[in-house]
Amino acid sequence: VLHTTRPLHTTQQSLAPVPPLPEKGGEVRHGLIPEEFFQFLYPKTGVTGPYMLGTGLLLYLLSKEIYVVNHETAAAACILTVIIYAIKKFGADVGAFADKLNEEKVAAALAMKNEAIQTLQTAIKEEEKEQWRAEGHSYLFNAKRNNIAMLLETNYRERLLTVYNEVKKRLDYQVAMQNLKRQKEQDHMIQWVEKNVVQSITPQQQKESIAKCILDLKALSKSAHAAV
Amino acid sequence: GPLSERPLMEVRLGELHTWISTCNFSPQGLLGAVHRAWSSYCAKYIHVKQGGPAGISMLLAGYCLLSYGWNYQHLSK
Numbered sequence: 001v002l003h004t005t006r007p008l009h010t011t012q013q014s015l016a017p018v019p020p021l022p023e024k025g026g027e028v029r030h031g032l033i034p035e036e037f038f039q040f041l042y043p044k045t046g047v048t049g050p051y052m053l054g055t056g057l058l059l060y061l062l063s064k065e066i067y068v069v070n071h072e073t074a075a076a077a078c079i080l081t082v083i084i085y086a087i088k089k090f091g092a093d094v095g096a097f098a099d100k101l102n103e104e105k106v107a108a109a110l111a112m113k114n115e116a117i118q119t120l121q122t123a124i125k126e127e128e129k130e131q132w133r134a135e136g137h138s139y140l141f142n143a144k145r146n147n148i149a150m151l152l153e154t155n156y157r158e159r160l161l162t163v164y165n166e167v168k169k170r171l172d173y174q175v176a177m178q179n180l181k182r183q184k185e186q187d188h189m190i191q192w193v194e195k196n197v198v199q200s201i202t203p204q205q206q207k208e209s210i211a212k213c214i215l216d217l218k219a220l221s222k223s224a225h226a227a228v
Numbered sequence: 229g230p231l232s233e234r235p236l237m238e239v240r241l242g243e244l245h246t247w248i249s250t251c252n253f254s255p256q257g258l259l260g261a262v263h264r265a266w267s268s269y270c271a272k273y274i275h276v277k278q279g280g281p282a283g284i285s286m287l288l289a290g291y292c293l294l295s296y297g298w299n300y301q302h303l304s305k
Contacts, residue, residue: 026272028282032289068303087281095278
């Protein structure tokens with residue numbers, strides 16, 4: 001569990017960033033003796049002091065046979081000559097090559113860092129754009145809500161229409177039934193009345209009515225003849 | 229600075245006795261001293277951006293002298 005209230009990296013001694021390496025090493029004269037030795041002897045003996053010291057020391061060692069001259073001395077002399085010649089000739093090139101290697105490493109690391117920074121910045125921009133998009137969600141939801149309300153309204157009205165139609169159909173049926181019944185009753189009554197009337201016309205009455213009709217027709221024809 | 233904590237190069241000749249008396253001669257102290265000496269040598273001559281032949285040449289010269297000293301008995305026959 002990381003307590004967010006605990007401060008991190010409060011001391012100066014954090015491991016990063018690492019301080020850069022110094023440009024040049026300590027000064028060394030003739031590749032063997034540090035410069036501090038010459039500076040140490042300078043106040044008392046001037047510039048030639050250490051060289052005199054070296055020569056005197058060398059002669060003392062040789063004369064007292066503290067340093068014995070043997071076959072290894074010749075070998076050492078030859079090896080030293082070759083080494084010094086090689087260093088003088090190829091030193092600068094080797095140095096430049098090593099510097100180039102270092103440069104490449106540093107450039108690769110820097111490129112990675114820049115790339116990481118770029119990706120993070122694009123990520124930040126994308127995030128801001130997403131936040132801006134999220135503000136438009138309210139409009140979207142309003143439109144969707146309106147759509148749904150309209151759908152509900154339409155559905156409700158359709159069902160209302162269906163109900164109305166169904167009820168009307170049932171009522172029409174009832175009305176039709178009543179009409180039919182009345183008509184049937186009417187027809188039946190008419191038929192019955194006609195039948196009875198026809199039945200009640202006896203042959204005697206039929207003859208009398210036909211004679212009356214003929215008389216009426218004659219009278220009419222007379223009046224018609226008279227009119228013409 | 230205080231005498232007991234100064235490095236050897238900054239101790240004067242007259243104070244050498246007192247300085248040696250304040251030294252820590254236990255194994256850990258000696259090991260620490262060797263480690264410090266090696267670290268300062270490395271930091272000065274080896275861990276630089278543009279070191280020359282000086283860094284290893286001094287080590288090789290020291291090795292030559294040391295081996296000559298060890299084999300002096302055999303060589304002086």
